Amino acid sequence: MKQKNLYIFDISTPRQMQLLIKHFSSGLIRMSRKINYPSADRNKTPILEVLQKHIDHTVEGKVLEISSGTGQHLAHFAPNFPKLTFQPTEVETSLFDSIDAYADDVPTKNVKKALFVNVMEDFAQWGLAGDFDYVINVNMIHVTPFSCSIGLFKNVSEALKPKGLLFTYGAYANNGVLEPQSNRDFDKNIRLKDPNCGVRDIQDLVKVAETYGIKLVCIYELPANNKCLVWKKLMENV
Numbered sequence: 316m317k318q319k320n321l322y323i324f325d326i327s328t329p330r331q332m333q334l335l336i337k338h339f340s341s342g343l344i345r346m347s348r349k350i351n352y353p354s355a356d357r358n359k360t361p362i363l364e365v366l367q368k369h370i371d372h373t374v375e376g377k378v379l380e381i382s383s384g385t386g387q388h389l390a391h392f393a394p395n396f397p398k399l400t401f402q403p404t405e406v407e408t409s410l411f412d413s414i415d416a417y418a419d420d421v422p423t424k425n426v427k428k429a430l431f432v433n434v435m436e437d438f439a440q441w442g443l444a445g446d447f448d449y450v451i452n453v454n455m456i457h458v459t460p461f462s463c464s465i466g467l468f469k470n471v472s473e474a475l476k477p478k479g480l481l482f483t484y485g486a487y488a489n490n491g492v493l494e495p496q497s498n499r500d501f502d503k504n505i506r507l508k509d510p511n512c513g514v515r516d517i518q519d520l521v522k523v524a525e526t527y528g529i530k531l532v533c534i535y536e537l538p539a540n541n542k543c544l545v546w547k548k549l550m551e552n553v
């Protein structure tokens with residue numbers, strides 16, 4: 316099956332595998348630069364619907380994404396906000412090619428090339444100006460140590476303009492309660508792989524955010540028991 320710049324292969328039989336090799340060797344198809352995370356395809360529209368409630372699509376502005384992954388999210392969001400410029404970033408440089416391939420195909424041409432950003436490093440090292448109107452961070456907080464959440468809020472407080480918004484998406488506990496059972500299982504699996512990682516409690520994040528002058532303004536319950544949190548930078552950098 317071929318979508319634009321993206322091939323999906325069924326190689327469940329030797330015949331299909333042979334056909335795939337034949338197509339590659341004949342030059343009929345080339346390896347796609349785009350990587351596909353099925354989870355990103357599932358959550359990109361619910362997240363977009365939250366963004367559309369908070370972002371005025373008629374006004375110019377700048378959006379920073381931290382931990383862009385494959386680049387699927389910004390490619391989906393950007394055409395809906397043609398007056399905004401989107402800057403994808405990743406700590407994993409092997410994902411840059413996929414991010415840039417998605418960006419190249421955005422019809423509104425408002426997604427920049429991927430940049431290296433490690434939330435653990437100081438904002439001064441990111442090579443970016445602190446003039447962003449919005450920051451987006453999807454599914455990073457629970458797969459990284461808590462020090463990355465601290466780094467996220469600390470650096471976002473410098474990346475955002477006063478009154479700028481941060482959107483974070485993922486699974487969260489709230490006031491010590493993690494529902495339903497599937498999220499508790501998810502958390503257990505993450506911690507089995509790395510005890511430093513795991514689903515975070517919103518109240519713990521609120522405490523960190525407040526240290527850096529960022530306030531939680533909205534919690535949206537989204538499909539698959541995930542949440543999108545909207546945070547606001549209050550004043551000048553603290």
Ligand SMILES: C[S@@+](CC[C@H](N)C(=O)[O-])C[C@H]1O[C@@H](n2cnc3c(N)ncnc32)[C@H](O)[C@@H]1O
Pocket residue numbers: 352354355381382383384385405406407432433434435452453454455458459463
């Ligand atoms: C579960 S993936 C989510 C990717 C993408 N946002 C998505 O939802 O498809 C977690 C991402 O966090 C990134 N990440 C891990 N540690 C990081 C760090 N210290 N700074 C920035 N990003 C980091 C990983 O490279 C990875 O792309």
